[in-house]
Amino acid sequence: MAEEIAGLGDPIRTLELMWGRAPAPKRGPKSRLSVAELVAAAVAIADAEGIGAVSTRRVAEAVGISPMSFYTHIPDKAVLLDLMLDAVATGQAGEPTTPDFHPANWRANVTLVARSFRSFYLAHPWALQIGTHRPVLGPNTIRAYDNFLSVFDGLGLSEVEMDLCVILVANYVHGAVRDVVRAKMVKAQTGMSDDEWWYTIEPFLQTMDFSPYPVASRVGAVVGELYGLGDHDLAFDFGLERILDGLERLIEGKAATPPGAATVDGKPPSA
Incomplete structure (x- = not known):
């Protein structure tokens, strides 16, 4: 997927707009549109047509203003991208109010x-095409991060370990959901589903000798018979369960480690 990059705009101007602290224009009549309305229009375009369809001119046309008027609200597309990501970020990790994640239910909480994070990407697939090397520090993004951290709170993990657990799960979801989004994109561009593609090439494959690849032939036949190419839910759930198993070992190990023992990186505690 082609990628846009977040964090390229003026960072202070971006933060001011995200947090509602941008200074009001000193001249001219008060605008009939808010920044939030412009961002919502941009998100709607991206949801319907992809991030490539979003431009300052296109957003201005969608809300009925001139491109020059757009720039009196948002300075450029780079800032707009950050505002878009923050606007939809509440869908990443629960509702705006932090849920009550009881530590005893941590596996269900992480799941x-x-x-929820996966559903967020499926609802806004364009977000996968925006690289976020520099984090978006808007209120919705931080709320989503706080919710995500909350599922690891009270489990005996250090603050750094909690953050690393969030990164682990988020990176897994990010990678796993890309295949689902790609499948939809390919179907939209070719008019052919993955199953239809396999049915098309199957007669040719049946004429081939795959005996030099015995393991691939055996496994591929079973996999294709059981769930085919398109069961992304099965693959996602399998991977998530393996991550939860690994986290369980970490958490149980922390519970079994006596106070004052070495930390996760093997270094002894400070005297």
């Missing part, structure tokens, strides 16, 4: 957040 809930991971699936």
Whole structure:
């Protein structure tokens, strides 16, 4: 997927707009549009047509203003991208109010957040095409991060470990959901589903000798018979369960480690 990059705009101007602290224009009549309305229009375009369809001119046309008027609200597309990401970020990890994640239910809690994160990307696939090397520090993004951290709170993990657990799960979801989004993109561009593609090439494959690849032939036949190419839910759930198993070992190890023992990086605590 082609990528846009977040964080390229004026960082202070971006933060001012995200947090509602941008200074009001000193001249001219008060605008009939808010920054939030412009961002919502941009998100609607991206949801319907992809991030490539979003431009300052296109957004201005969607809300009925001139491109020059757009720039009196948002300075450029780079800032707009950050505002868009923050606007939709509440869908990443639960509702705006932090849920009550009881530590005893941590596996179910992580599963809930991971699936919510996946649903977020499926609803806004364009977000996968925006690289976020520099984090978006808007209120919705930080709320989503706080919710995500909350599922690891009270489990005996250090603050750094909690953050690393969030990164682990978020990176897994990010990678796993890309295949689902790609499948939809390919179908839209070719008019052919993955199953239809396999049916098309199957007669040719049946004429081939795959005996030099015995393991691939055996496994491929079973996999194709059971769930084919398109069961992304099965693959996602399998991977998530393996991550939860690994996290369980970490958490149980922390519970079994006596106070004052070495930390996760093997270094002894400070005297």
